[in-house]
Amino acid sequence: MSAASVPGSAAWWRGHEERLARRRPHTDGLTLEVVLTEALALVDAEGMDALTVRALATRLGTGSSTLYRHVASRDELLVLLVDAVLGEVRLPDPELPGRERVEQLSTELRRVLRSHPHVVPALSGSPILGPNAMRASACGLDNLLAAGHPPERARAAYLALLDYVLGSVAFDAAAESPGATHDRRPRSDDVFAFGLTTFLDGLERG
Amino acid sequence: MSAASVPGSAAWWRGHEERLARRRPHTDGLTLEVVLTEALALVDAEGMDALTVRALATRLGTGSSTLYRHVASRDELLVLLVDAVLGEVRLPDPELPGRERVEQLSTELRRVLRSHPHVVPALSGSPILGPNAMRASACGLDNLLAAGHPPERARAAYLALLDYVLGSVAFDAAAESPGATHDRRPRSDDVFAFGLTTFLDGLERG
DNA sequence: ACCTGAACACCGTTCAAGT
DNA sequence: ACCTGAACACCGTTCAAGT
Numbered sequence: 001m002s003a004a005s006v007p008g009s010a011a012w013w014r015g016h017e018e019r020l021a022r023r024r025p026h027t028d029g030l031t032l033e034v035v036l037t038e039a040l041a042l043v044d045a046e047g048m049d050a051l052t053v054r055a056l057a058t059r060l061g062t063g064s065s066t067l068y069r070h071v072a073s074r075d076e077l078l079v080l081l082v083d084a085v086l087g088e089v090r091l092p093d094p095e096l097p098g099r100e101r102v103e104q105l106s107t108e109l110r111r112v113l114r115s116h117p118h119v120v121p122a123l124s125g126s127p128i129l130g131p132n133a134m135r136a137s138a139c140g141l142d143n144l145l146a147a148g149h150p151p152e153r154a155r156a157a158y159l160a161l162l163d164y165v166l167g168s169v170a171f172d173a174a175a176e177s178p179g180a181t182h183d184r185r186p187r188s189d190d191v192f193a194f195g196l197t198t199f200l201d202g203l204e205r206g
Numbered sequence: 207m208s209a210a211s212v213p214g215s216a217a218w219w220r221g222h223e224e225r226l227a228r229r230r231p232h233t234d235g236l237t238l239e240v241v242l243t244e245a246l247a248l249v250d251a252e253g254m255d256a257l258t259v260r261a262l263a264t265r266l267g268t269g270s271s272t273l274y275r276h277v278a279s280r281d282e283l284l285v286l287l288v289d290a291v292l293g294e295v296r297l298p299d300p301e302l303p304g305r306e307r308v309e310q311l312s313t314e315l316r317r318v319l320r321s322h323p324h325v326v327p328a329l330s331g332s333p334i335l336g337p338n339a340m341r342a343s344a345c346g347l348d349n350l351l352a353a354g355h356p357p358e359r360a361r362a363a364y365l366a367l368l369d370y371v372l373g374s375v376a377f378d379a380a381a382e383s384p385g386a387t388h389d390r391r392p393r394s395d396d397v398f399a400f401g402l403t404t405f406l407d408g409l410e411r412g
Numbered sequence: 413a414c415c416t417g418a419a420c421a422c423c424g425t426t427c428a429a430g431t
Numbered sequence: 432a433c434c435t436g437a438a439c440a441c442c443g444t445t446c447a448a449g450t
Binding site: 258259260270271274279280 | 441444
């Protein structure tokens with residue numbers, strides 16, 4: 001398998017845009033968009049393990065081999081699914097002050113991912129370089145620049161913050177501190193907000 | 207499947223300890239420890255997809271059904287594997303000041319997980335509640351208490367910090383900021399250290 | 413009682429045969 | 432040219448048959 005064909009890599013995404021552009025309509029009514037919409041519905045409803053090529057095909061009223069005319073592999077499907085979810089992220093109002101935008105985007109990314117919890121493990125499977133990821137990513141970096149941090153520092157802060165947000169989504173259901181009891185779920189958002197504030201405080205005064 | 211039997215859950219871990227205690231030696235020379243050691247070697251060498259029950263059995267010189275006498279399912283194997291990896295974490299010297307211990311444990315956890323990169327995605331699959339996880343977890347909370355933070359605050363900081371460390375391991379190879387070029391790998395440790403310092407600064411002065 | 417070969421019910425993926 | 436049923440090479444897991 002050539003490097004360019006690894007789903008999710010930068011080279012793969014470049015090839016994917018090209019492929020989409022020169023694609024002619026299929027004779028079946030099926031669109032990649034419909035495939036992804038239905039895949040997401042299936043994952044949301046029944047979990048990631050339920051997203052088999054066969055089950056998705058059945059849901060779409062075709063055979064599994066038909067899906068391979070829209071998607072090259074299950075891995076590719078997952079990569080596209082992750083970016084589709086990231087397409088739900090609403091960017092903050094650019095009129096707002098930098099720090100507020102940082103807080104809003106972080107919280108919004110977390111909200112979107114938590115609304116599709118079964119998709120989250122797929123985030124760590126491959127790089128996150130799709131168009132919707134890049135859109136949010138560019139915004140995230142801009143916000144930190146707008147907050148007054150020099151480029152190098154803004155970039156480090158952006159990357160660290162992204163790790164924190166993604167980590168909070170991927171692991172907050174997973175992690176548990178010793179002596180913790182019930183009702184930790186309602187607190188998860190509080191912990192996230194606390195960590196975000198703490199980090200941004202350190203960034204401002206550091 | 208009863209709730210108690212979900213691998214990785216608190217109830218499952220309790221049952222597991224019991225099961226281990228009353229286990230009599232198997233007539234084949236095989237031990238759970240050997241199974242896990244070999245599983246980790248296989249994952250490290252060939253990736254998570256290569257860890258099939260059949261491949262592991264072959265590596266151990268048996269049939270796949272034999273493995274089910276040591277492990278109830280592949281999911282259970284992954285849960286045990288994660289805790290085995292966490293067993294490699296060395297706790298910091300308790301004589302050190304609180305903040306230094308926090309930094310050392312965070313960095314050590316990251317180091318261990320990065321030395322088994324293919325295991326990392328399995329971290330987000332189930333809760334992290336094994337004995338080795340709890341040992342490191344208790345230490346993490348203690349360090350923050352020792353650093354002078356009241357319990358509620360120490361606990362929130364511990365959870366946020368854990369999300370950050372795990373996120374940095376799970377996503378730093380995955381994430382990319384716009385305009386980033388080559389040689390980001392050597393910088394990944396710098397970004398982590400920056401984020402850690404920033405968070406702890408915010409925590410001290412907040 | 414302990415062990416395990418062979419079978420079961422699935423997978424993702426391919427491709428020859430159909431239209 | 433486009434589509435897809437049927438087949439291939441795998442899975443995880445079970446259990447009847449062996450010792």
